[in-house]
Structure formats: C-alpha cells, structure tokens
Amino acid sequence: MKPKIWLSAPHMGGNEQHYVNEAFDSNWVAPLGPNVDGLEQNIAHYLRENTSVAALSSGTAAIHLALVMLGVQPGDEVICQSMTFSASANPIAYLGATPIFIDSEPETWNMSPVHLEAAIKDRLSNGKKPKAIIPVHLYGMPAHMQAIMEIAERYDIPVLEDAAEALGSAIDGVKCGTFGVMSVLSFNGNKIITTSGGGALVAKEAKYTEKARFLSTQARDAAPHYQHSQIGYNYRMSNICAGIGRGQMEVLLERVAQRRAIFDKYEQRYSGHPGVSFLKEPEGYSSNRWLTTILIDPQQAGINRETLRLALENDNIESRPLWKPMHLQPVFANCPFYGDDCAEKLFENGLCLPSTSSLTDSDIERIFSVMDSVFQHELTIVGGR
Numbered sequence: 001m002k003p004k005i006w007l008s009a010p011h012m013g014g015n016e017q018h019y020v021n022e023a024f025d026s027n028w029v030a031p032l033g034p035n036v037d038g039l040e041q042n043i044a045h046y047l048r049e050n051t052s053v054a055a056l057s058s059g060t061a062a063i064h065l066a067l068v069m070l071g072v073q074p075g076d077e078v079i080c081q082s083m084t085f086s087a088s089a090n091p092i093a094y095l096g097a098t099p100i101f102i103d104s105e106p107e108t109w110n111m112s113p114v115h116l117e118a119a120i121k122d123r124l125s126n127g128k129k130p131k132a133i134i135p136v137h138l139y140g141m142p143a144h145m146q147a148i149m150e151i152a153e154r155y156d157i158p159v160l161e162d163a164a165e166a167l168g169s170a171i172d173g174v175k176c177g178t179f180g181v182m183s184v185l186s187f188n189g190n191k192i193i194t195t196s197g198g199g200a201l202v203a204k205e206a207k208y209t210e211k212a213r214f215l216s217t218q219a220r221d222a223a224p225h226y227q228h229s230q231i232g233y234n235y236r237m238s239n240i241c242a243g244i245g246r247g248q249m250e251v252l253l254e255r256v257a258q259r260r261a262i263f264d265k266y267e268q269r270y271s272g273h274p275g276v277s278f279l280k281e282p283e284g285y286s287s288n289r290w291l292t293t294i295l296i297d298p299q300q301a302g303i304n305r306e307t308l309r310l311a312l313e314n315d316n317i318e319s320r321p322l323w324k325p326m327h328l329q330p331v332f333a334n335c336p337f338y339g340d341d342c343a344e345k346l347f348e349n350g351l352c353l354p355s356t357s358s359l360t361d362s363d364i365e366r367i368f369s370v371m372d373s374v375f376q377h378e379l380t381i382v383g384g385r
Ligand SMILES: *Cc1c(COP(=O)(O)O)cnc(C)c1O
Pocket: 057, 058, 059, 060, 061, 084, 085, 087, 088, 136, 162, 164, 165, 185, 186, 187, 188, 197, 198, 199
C-alpha cells in the first residue's frame, strides 16, 4: 500500500516544540498561562490593531459562547449559511434555538445576500426577528461581506462571522475574522494552522472577549470561594495547545502562500478539461485556499466527482465531497431553508482535493497521475464514439 496522502494534514513550522517545552519547564500546564496570552496577542496583531482575541478550546465553543453573549434563548431563530460544516449550526441547537438556513451564491459559494434578505423579511412577517446571522468563508473564500453587512445593518441584526476556514483570507485588504460583531477562528488539526485542537473568539469590542474569558472558565465571580451567578463553561484553551499555536502563527503567511501555490497547480493543469472548473476569486477577494476544490459537470466531463474520488481512494489518496448543506442533513430536516439548488448542486458536483501545505512534488505527481488517468480515460472514450 502506498503511503496515505491526506486532505489537509498538520504542518509544523519548527518553533512549536520550543513554546511547549517552555510551558513544561515553567510548569504552566494549565488552561491559562503565557502561551495563551502570547497567542491571543499574535492573532490580534495579525488581524488588526484594536482587535481583541480570546483563545478557546475549539471553534465550536467560540460559536456557542458568541451566541450566548448575543442572548440567544430557547425558541429564538438564528440565520446560518446552509453550505457549511455542522459546527456552524450545532451551537444554535445547543441553545434550543432554530437555525434558519440560507442557500449559497455561485460567485463565492457562501451565503447568498438575496436569499438572506428574503429570509429576514419572511421571518419578520412571521413576527420573529432573527437573533444573529452566521455567514461562513467556505474553504477560505470570503463570503460577500459587503452586501451581508449592509443587510445586517439595515435590519439591525448582529453578524457572527464563522472564519474557521479563513484565517489568512481578506477582502480588499480587510482580513476575514474582523467583519462581524464577533468572529470565530478554528485551530483544529485539519485547518490552515493548528493547535491540535482549539479556536478563538475575535471581537472589535473587548467587552465580548472579556466576557468569553469569564464564561469559558466556569463564570466564577470574584470571591475567595467558588461563587457563581451565571452558567459557565469549560472552554478555555490550554497553555500547551497555545504553545503550538504560537509556533504556527510564525508560519501563517508561509502556509497561505503554500496552499495558494497548490491551488494554482491544480487549476493550471485541469481547468482546460471540458466540464471542469475551479472557484475564482472575485475582484478584490483573496482566499487562503485552505482547500482546493474542483467542480465536475458530469454531462460535459463524462465522469462525475465520485469517479474521481474513488480513483484517488484506490491509490490511498484522501479527497472529500464538498460539505453537504445543512438543510439536506437529517438532523436539521425540520429547519426552514431559503434558496434554491445552488448549494445542493455544488455538493453533487464538487470535490475537495488534497491541499496539505507540506505536499511534496512527488505527492503532487502521484495525485496528478491518478487524475490524468481518470480524465484521459474519458477523453479516449468520448473521442472513440
Ligand atoms: C472547523 C470548523 C468549525 C469548528 O471548529 P472546531 O475548532 O473544529 O470546533 C466551525 N465552522 C467551520 C466552517 C469549520 O470548518
């Protein structure tokens, strides 16, 4: 069996171990400490001056706390992009609220501003004002934030930006993770940089990150004994994980450049094939290209995304269909959905390709030789008809 090529594997920079050792040497083996403070500063500095950051145990935890702080209660409604990873929507359900799912737009594959506004109008006419809007920058491509923010402001609904896949992306130089009232980052093992597992809450106003630090350490009131007047959570990042994160922040820009170079290689080689397309950056948009994705139109290409996925799997190469939209998931079957079939079609025809920043030339050759054989094979059959 050939060695496995993963979709998106961790890629250490070199200094991670140094920060982790420092934590051991000083016995800061705790969910707090100098690495946590250091990582928060590194992220804030990268995103923008005057941004505040709270490092947490996961991106999912950050979404959960953000919704708590926005006052989401049982029976409330929260608008969420349908085409996303389930972690964008699960915390809505944790709070007993209902997700209202919105279709994608073809330009970015993210939340359609048109369907967003239609949904808001319809919910308002039903007598319910949504408590928040959660757009996502899928695979690193920024959502259409200008239109989404404009609609959110017009209807006075806060935006919680799910930037879990988009650290390193930007629109006109404004970085993803700084658009929302609050924004969420993830450092899970498969993301562009990792703390093995972890996440962060980002906010313009420090009151939110201060509150997140309080809630994520069990909501302890100031007293010598344990005193609580609110429900708390155990969601803080550990000083060990934060040490990995500090090392990873040092190589973030390198990782973005590497992922973008991988995208270019796939795009250059396969965009000429009939029925094959890649997601382009709209004017002014910059994607970190966390995952390279390919769309295959079965009518024109003569093969479908499953043909390619299975051929790769057969060579021990991991790929994955695009995220299955939440409105098509059994667990969210009863939730309202606004849109048509954009996200559904993307799911049917799209595949995420191996995009690890440490892919070697020989890994890429191996992937290309499988892909060549799949596409060439069909070309010969089509030509022979
Ligand atoms: C990874 C991810 C999350 C959750 O982050 P975790 O750190 O894994 O909890 C949320 N939203 C999106 C879009 C993600 O890709």
